Amino acid sequence: MAELSAGVRATLKSLPSVDDLLKAFPPENYRVTRPQARSAIRATLAEVRRQVRDGADISDAGSMVRAAVRRRMESLAKPELKPVLNGTGVVLHTGLGRAPLSRHVLDRAFCALSGYAGLELDLESGKRGERLDIITDLFKALTLSEGVIVVNNNAAAVLLMLNTAADGKEVVVSRGQQVEIGGSFRMPDVIDKSGAQLVEVGTTNRTHLSDYEKAISRQTGALLFVHTSNYRVEGFTKEVPLTDLAALAKKKKVPLLVDLGSGSLMDQPIVGLASEPGVTSVLKTGADLVSFSGDKLLGGPQAGIVVGRKRWLKRLHKNPLYRALRCDKVTLALLEQTLRTYVDAETWTPENLVLELLNRDREELRSQAEELLGRLSPEAHRGGTIKVVESTVEAGSGSLPLVPIPSIALAISRPNTSPDELALRFRQATNPVVGYVRRGQYYIDLKAVPLEKNYLLARTLAEVLAPAPERNSQIDQ
Numbered sequence: 001m002a003e004l005s006a007g008v009r010a011t012l013k014s015l016p017s018v019d020d021l022l023k024a025f026p027p028e029n030y031r032v033t034r035p036q037a038r039s040a041i042r043a044t045l046a047e048v049r050r051q052v053r054d055g056a057d058i059s060d061a062g063s064m065v066r067a068a069v070r071r072r073m074e075s076l077a078k079p080e081l082k083p084v085l086n087g088t089g090v091v092l093h094t095g096l097g098r099a100p101l102s103r104h105v106l107d108r109a110f111c112a113l114s115g116y117a118g119l120e121l122d123l124e125s126g127k128r129g130e131r132l133d134i135i136t137d138l139f140k141a142l143t144l145s146e147g148v149i150v151v152n153n154n155a156a157a158v159l160l161m162l163n164t165a166a167d168g169k170e171v172v173v174s175r176g177q178q179v180e181i182g183g184s185f186r187m188p189d190v191i192d193k194s195g196a197q198l199v200e201v202g203t204t205n206r207t208h209l210s211d212y213e214k215a216i217s218r219q220t221g222a223l224l225f226v227h228t229s230n231y232r233v234e235g236f237t238k239e240v241p242l243t244d245l246a247a248l249a250k251k252k253k254v255p256l257l258v259d260l261g262s263g264s265l266m267d268q269p270i271v272g273l274a275s276e277p278g279v280t281s282v283l284k285t286g287a288d289l290v291s292f293s294g295d296k297l298l299g300g301p302q303a304g305i306v307v308g309r310k311r312w313l314k315r316l317h318k319n320p321l322y323r324a325l326r327c328d329k330v331t332l333a334l335l336e337q338t339l340r341t342y343v344d345a346e347t348w349t350p351e352n353l354v355l356e357l358l359n360r361d362r363e364e365l366r367s368q369a370e371e372l373l374g375r376l377s378p379e380a381h382r383g384g385t386i387k388v389v390e391s392t393v394e395a396g397s398g399s400l401p402l403v404p405i406p407s408i409a410l411a412i413s414r415p416n417t418s419p420d421e422l423a424l425r426f427r428q429a430t431n432p433v434v435g436y437v438r439r440g441q442y443y444i445d446l447k448a449v450p451l452e453k454n455y456l457l458a459r460t461l462a463e464v465l466a467p468a469p470e471r472n473s474q475i476d477q
Helices: 006-014 018-024 034-053 061-077 103-113 133-143 154-166 187-193 209-215 242-252 279-284 310-318 320-325 329-339 353-358 362-375 378-383 419-427 451-465
Strands: 148-151 170-174 197-201 220-226 256-261 289-293 304-308 342-344 385-393 405-413 436-438 441-445
Touching (some): 018 034, 133 279, 133 304, 148 310, 154 187, 154 220, 154 289, 154 310, 170 187, 187 197, 242 256, 256 279, 279 304, 289 310, 304 310, 362 385, 385 441, 419 441
Antiparallel strands (some): 385 405
16 A cells, blocks of 8 residues: 555544544434434545545545535434425325325324323223223214224234134135235235135136135134225126125124225215225124224324224234234324314315315316416526326225326426436425326326415425526535
């Protein structure tokens, strides 16, 4: 290794130490852990030392280090989970957290959670209570259920139902309902992990009541009906109505379990457009247990909810697996406030953001687009082209498949900027926006952008479309 020159040695010696930099940039001021800060500082010093040894002309290496450390600390201080504007048009977007929660729901839930909360304490008697009491009466009122069990997601709910009813026994299910959900998570795998043995009946497109009847034996633990909420098979098809299946289950004295998936409380979550089997409608067929998600058409936090007959719900509650899968106080508080956005099972208040967004019609969205464009400065309009166009979106997260939902989008272009580069700029903006590119054009759909967020979207449009300022070549110190 060549000997370092006197100038290089002097520059390296002038660099501040790790401890000096920790004092100059206290981690607690940035809400950064000390190990994070120390690692960032060491990485910065190593990079500057490398540049100096390689002969870089750095007149004030110490100032360069301090500026770089400050930038790294500010970057580390930014939360990894960032709020974004959803310009995809998909209201229940899995990548963006599925059901968006309104500020009213969040404020009320976290008001109850600040400090301590009476999660498992009966304040009337002073004795230990049951955490599910927080939401049990609400579910009884809205679904006609005899109780409720809540776990961390619907896959866990299905696992708990199957393990409770059919561990070491057989579960009879139509071949056409062997669904796969996100992440290659398949129903046969869930059944296998529950300790039950899968018995398929019928064919991919047609299953008859007689198929179920022939399959039931002394080894049958349960019948399972899976609502194919994330796809449709059309044409020469047949599915056994739930009322008939429930009657057969009652006759054979085996429980009927229903995985409802997206779990709308109402039969028509998008008024005049989309139909979906509601929770109460399914319970009325005679099903023993019905499971569904909390963060889809219900409009709440991620949760797996099971409603149905009291005797089966008690068995779920006593299953040791339940304790491993149950929800914490944060989920239950958010779920309670979500349920309070319902006037009844068919009516909701504007505080249920999912149902509000899904039910906005094209004219409302067109008015929002006009209001948005009116917020933009002439400079922003000169920096790019924005056209208001009609679009069609989907609900998302496997809910309401093949239901085209009318919407309005902004088709955006900028000189000398490709659609993919434009998409990146919007994602990296101060207030990130996630849109989409289709057929060589960048779009921001307004279906999932609440009207009260128009001002943020206007700011981002102005930021991205404004002419880029000339960059200063000097290091920011």
